Amino acid sequence: MSGSEFTITIDGVEVAAAPGQTIMEAADAAHVYIPRLCDHQGLRHQGSCRVCTVKADGRSVSACTQPAAQGLVVENETAHLNKLRRDLVEMLFHEGNHLCPICEASGNCELQAMAYRLDMTTPTKFPYLEPSRALDASHPDIALDTNRCISCGRCIRASQDVDGKGVFGYVGRGIHRRVAVNGHDLAHTDAALTDEAMSEEVCPVGCIIRKGVGFSKPIGEREFDKGLIGYKIEGKRDE
Structure with missing residues (x-):
């Protein structure tokens, strides 16, 4: 550990952290996986999906x-936090139209993989909203199906x-x-x-x-045929 580093404790294990790091960044460096959907390496943090909610000194963050x-x-990794994460993921399934068996992202989809990791195989808790959103296939190389969007x-x-373009943005x-x-x-x-x-x-x-x-x-x-989501961070395969 360098002179500027310090330690935090995650689930009873001390891990090194550096000034300016988030809890997730310190955890990733220590091969401790914290579930996430809206966060992605190389992009600024947003904190909107809340799947990465942890308790820090007893406070949810x-x-x-x-x-x-x-x-x-x-x-x-507590029963309470994983139940919270399951509920959040289940709501994402119910809010959109996620037909996993016929989706070309199946096996590479982080939402699907997160459900498996959290032992959620059949969403039943909430009513399905079944939105009707138009598919935009106007571009020669790219199509946009917002029925599957999780607003990450x-x-x-x-x-x-x-990219410095601002092609996408939220409305509503x-x-x-x-x-x-x-x-x-x-x-266009x-x-x-x-x-x-x-x-x-x-x-x-x-x-x-x-x-x-x-x-x-x-x-x-496919990506998640190789292991549960997070296996690369944890440095081990799901056997």
Whole structure:
């Protein structure tokens, strides 16, 4: 540990942290996985999905935005927090139209993988809202299906901060909030397949669709066929 580093405790284990790190960044460096959906490496933190909620000195905070501090005691893997996370993920399933068996993101979808990690296989707690949102397939290379959108904002931040374009943004409020584009449709924007916002890693679900590559990876070679979500951070495979 360098002179500027300090320690925090996560689930009873001391881990090193550095000034300026969030709880999640310190946990990732220590190979401790904290569930998340709206956070993505290389993008500014947003703290909107709340799936990364932890208890820090007894207070509920989002691990992706809360700074680490000397002596902070963090609870991450508890029955209470995982129930909260399951409820949040289940609400995301009920709010949109997520038909996993026929979705080209199946096996690569972070929402689907998070449900499996949290032992949520059949959402039953809340009524399905079944929204009807138009599919925008106007662009020659990209389609946008906001029926699957979970309002993580990753495409918005990538387009604004990395691509410098601002192709995506939110419209509406509350339950009616959705991602829209800065043109009549996607074809009337400067969106390009090479944009960071369109990369396979940015959209956690099957909302941003790269045309011509759907179902290209067979079962067994998809991202979460290799292990539960978080296996790369934890440094171990799900056996």
